[in-house]
Amino acid sequence: MAQYARRGIHGQTVEAIARRILTGEIAAGATLNIVALQEEFDVSLTALREALKVLSAKGIVDARQKRGTFVRPRADWNLLDGDVIRWQFAEGPDERLLEKLHEVRAIIEPAAARLAATRATEDDLAALDQALTEMAEADGDPAAAVAADLAFHRALLAATHNELIERMEVVMETGLAERDRLVHGGAAHDDPVPSHRAVVDALRERDESAAETAMRELLDKAVRDVEKARGRRGSQ
Known part of the structure; x- marks a missing residue:
């Protein structure tokens, strides 16, 4: 971080x-x-x-x-530096930067899920399961929900066993945390567990296509969640 x-x-x-x-x-x-x-x-x-x-x-x-x-x-400027990204969110959510970071995630994470389907170890799957458990237990606690989501996505990148892909967490972590704070910091929101569990299920089945598809669907849901959160803020 x-x-x-x-x-x-x-x-x-x-x-x-x-x-x-x-x-x-x-x-x-x-x-x-x-x-x-x-x-x-x-x-x-x-x-x-x-x-x-x-x-x-x-x-x-x-x-x-x-x-x-x-x-x-x-x-x-080193725009991929974790501090540089974080500093840009210092005054609150930067919608343009969030969109750019989502584009980066949309390129990296589905491919990472596909790769992880062939490389994930039992320890990797256990780490992902643990993140799902923490996600389920975080209901009503925004800080815990953010931490659990970050743990899940770090574990997914780690499951690729490609150290360069793993380092992409530095790029995505701050933007993901800001997105999560925006979504989980408001009113009631959809349960994030099923969409994340679908990715883990595909990894456990060693189904590359299903893993990639599940991650794309998870990211699509993430966009919808942000739009809902923005709508709530606009109506307040």
Whole structure:
């Protein structure tokens, strides 16, 4: 998960500057006023430079002689970094980013389910079953529902036994959590267990096509759930 979430003054400074850049408050190409930022955040120059090193490592800022520290073009940013994704949700659900992340999931997860149908071990299936149990027991507890859903999708990626696919959880995790908070944080919603169980059943049967289809249907349901949640928010 995100490395710099809630980590004291250092983490707060990193996040505050990042959010200003990601929202466009500080535009690409702009040179940062180091003295003003130091005074505003009431941190030492060393602490501020350490915060900027974090953003530099993520491709967001750079420093050059005579030019100073400046914001790099968006094309250079590491948009697949877990922190960068999380920072974009800091002010609440970002519907455009949620849609982009759903498109990524729609490409990756059905294929991952198909692969997992041929590779999942008994331990993998046990992890998925455990996530289903936690999902069923989370009724009425939004935080538990989010945690159970994340556990399920991490277990699915792990069941592919492809370390590159497993790493995609970094890309999807924050967006999935935000989507879940939107859906589970409102009024009553459909039981998520049956759609998730259909995926596990297909994996257990080693049915690649059924696993892929079940995952596509699960993702279609996820879109409908978000639309319902948005409808509830709009009517309040």
